[in-house]
Amino acid sequence: MSRFVQRPDEACAGLSEKTDSPLFDWVGFWKNRPLFLWAGPMKQTLLFLSNLTKEFDGKKVLDSLNLEILDGEFITLLGPSGCGKTTLLRMMAGFEHPDEGTIALGSRDLTHTPPEHRPLNTVFQHYALFPHMSVFDNVAYGLKMEKRPKEEIRQRVEEALAMVQLEDFSRRKPHQLSGGQQQRVAIARAVVKRPKVLLLDEPLSALDYKLRRTMQVELKRLQRELGITFVFVTHDQEEALSMSDRVVVLKDGLIQQLGTPREVYERPANLFTARFVGETNFFPGRVEQAHEEDTIIVDVFGLKRTFRKPDFPVTVGQSLHVLLRPEDIRVLAPGDDEGVAGKVVERNYKGSTLDSVIHLEDGTEVLASEFFDEDDPTFDYRLGEPVKVSWVDGWEWLLPTEPETPSEEAGTDA
């Protein structure tokens, strides 16, 4: 599925967070290693979330969730609304308490510590700036609570405001600022306390698209400069992919996948992740031959294609999903010997790409996204134009078929 050469050993980095062993999860331990190698220098775990369970009105919002957050990383909790990501964040901040499980910062148990005594600070979704205080007083609030000397407060607040480029706005009230400026005050207010972890609850959701992009870059810069661990909550997969070191995909209080943005996008652990992160074509495949050491032959739309052997066990005759991102689809001329025949039913000009929907003869819809060719600026399709659809072998990703009920399986290889 990737255009880039893929080393097979990377594939197992899509991790299982659900450990069954009560003592020590040897399998999970070894599976974690490749990720650390990939992430560069070894990082220590800062925040341990173990076995967290929470019910609201009989509905499980978090289901024995385990997660280790590393020191200095930018980790994103991604999922649809109601997946438990906000509850998880509020638990770290101390506004919610788990029914079961523990939260620990290093060796210090925080599970029952009230929010005011936790060395974690939050940037709230709608900023929650105190409307009756000036920008300066908002940022100074946390330091005043620490009873810092006046001079130190002044200096640190000014530094924090300079960091978010709001030095000249310290006398203003929040309502006199634009959305983006309020956002920055909220960030300055939280980081001025030099927290161990900064929790960000959908902080960009109230901003318009352009400002969001700017703030995304700015947040990344801040995180690099401060070296603070960022835990970021969003339902926007694009945002998650572009900002994070690691992404946690959540659904129904369970971790679906934990990995780098690239792993999550290119090697989704299950159908949910594949559907939620980006657009995907699911082609039905059937295993024809699985004798070879590391390749199998799969029948897709009557084509016999040779694929790399997946991580899950395959047997001849088994059905599986062949996943292809729209940008991995090749649209060929109808006369080409390769590919499956179909016709263009929709075309969307997107500026840098031409997105089209192609109906195959068996009724399957295929999304294709092609870059414009510099040699052919007028490149386009007619509606109803007959074409053939293909892809380069090795760019696909295979997943086993799942029952439609939510799967307990979290990782590709669990």
Next chain:
Amino acid sequence: MSRWLPRTYLTLIYLLLYVPIVVLVVFSFNDSRTGYEWGGLSLRWYDALFNNRAMVQAMWNSLWLALSAATVSTLIGALTALALHRYRFRGKNVLNGMLFVVMMSPEIVLAISLLALFLLVGFQLGYVSLLLAHVTFCLPFVVITVMARLSGFDERLPEAARDLGANDFTMTRTVLIPVIMPALLAGWLLGFTLSLDDVVVSTFVSGPSYEILPLRIYSMVRVGLKPEVNALGTLLLVFSLVMLMLSQWILLRSKR
């Protein structure tokens, strides 16, 4: 046509609303004794007013009653509003309903019920009975004002304060109270005015030991014309205007 017709209509009604007030103010400076004809400029009615010791005493009594009734009802009302906003408890709807009924019931119904209570339990009618009665009819107005403010209150603000290291008490002092301050002020002012203006309830629950201004005015205006009332009315008008402006100014300042 469609633009000036509504405007003319609005102007006309506003004129009608303000004519009696203008008449009152102008005639308070009238030197004539009969009260219907213009007899030249004079401050004699103001003079008469301030030389009337019973009247001045009634003014102070009223002022003190209004101050205390407004303060007590703001305190209880604010706490009630917080409880209604915050807690789930049995009988919450009943409490809400009772406050609403108190607000809507004709004053006279409240008045006789309180009179019956005070007389049956042998309560001396005077300052305390007035205070209890006034707080009772001011209470729903304060509750509703504070509730309205709380319903627009960002639930994340207290959390943000806690997150930044404030404990409950500090959070209440530095965030909650300042944010609902305009509502407390508005509720207090409403209570103050309601109390100062009340005739109906006070008629029933006041005793000879504590004469208040509206009742004094009432006994004066029931028969004939008393030019001092013009002067008194003008003073009251100026007083409430000053209070209104002051509150607007404070509200605007708190927004800035």
Next chain:
Amino acid sequence: MRSLMQQPFRTAVLVLVWGWLLFLVLAPNLLVVGASVMTRDPASFISLPVTLDAYRQLLNPLYLDVFLHSLYMAAMTTLVCLLIGYPFAWSLSKVAKRHQVLLIFLLIVPFWTNSLVRTYALKLILATNGLLNNALLSMGLIDEPMQLLYTEGAVVIGLVYLLLPFMILPLYSVFDDLREDYLRASHDLGAGRFSTFIHVIVPLTLPGVLAGIMLVLLPAMGLFFVPDILGGSRNLLVGNVIKNQFLDARNWPFGAAASIMLTLAMAFLMFAHRLSKRRIGEEGV
């Protein structure tokens, strides 16, 4: 925030407000209900035996006349307030937003002025040798002064003057919520001005109308000082009757029964208001 008020604090607040309401609202009202079924006793206000005499007395033609007259004046007051207030609120909602704040302020200023004093000011204008008669005489529109004071009309004028803002404010709030789109949609679907008014504007403003009626009609039966100042002895309100029974005639059961009638009227109006709000899908109060 949940722990802002720890349990003891919560308990204290709830005990305080419940205590207040039970002792100063519920108990007194139960007393009034009790008093209305007791026998009149000049010495100790009420005494046994239990009787419905007071309610029977309400039907006495002498009092029935007074009540019907009071109801008539209150109804006239409400009608006049509605006729003035409805177009007023509509016009107000069409004025530019920044002017609206000032206009509302101007509407409320009289409300902040002592109502007795304002009623008295009307007396200055309406008296036989008052300003209105003098003005009309000097313009030659009338030959001799009209009897304006101490009439039914004077009472209605006084009540309207005091209660008009209470009709306008709820009406203004419904007109303010009335989105221009609804009217455009109605016109777009082929309705004329009249049918738009009947089928769209009236139903949508009905809760405001009923709230206004509730806020005007009830006080218009109880504000006893208005007839005292402007109405003379023949134009009495229910409020005057109740007051006389309690303070002068010492007939508590009868006064209490009359007051219960007022309470029932309030209950009826509140019910109607709730119903009308539910019809347009807003939550009832």
